[in-house]
Amino acid sequence: VSWKDLVCAACSGRVAEGRCPTCRAAREQFLADRPSVPALAVATASGVLAVVVVALRVAGLA
Numbered sequence: 001v002s003w004k005d006l007v008c009a010a011c012s013g014r015v016a017e018g019r020c021p022t023c024r025a026a027r028e029q030f031l032a033d034r035p036s037v038p039a040l041a042v043a044t045a046s047g048v049l050a051v052v053v054v055a056l057r058v059a060g061l062a
């Protein structure tokens, strides 16, 4: 699974599509020649948030 498959927790779109500022910021980080530690942190946070959002929807809580 590459970063292009990540789903944005803010707009529910693919990060690669850059639909919102969060997507674009994350995409720029991923596209950087040398990913920094903050970039990895953003990717991890986005992934966790996406999983939480999906879990809540499945549970019917959101």
Ligand SMILES: [Zn+2]
Pocket: 008, 009, 010, 011, 012, 013, 015, 018, 019, 020, 021, 022, 023, 024
């Ligand atoms: Zn987004």
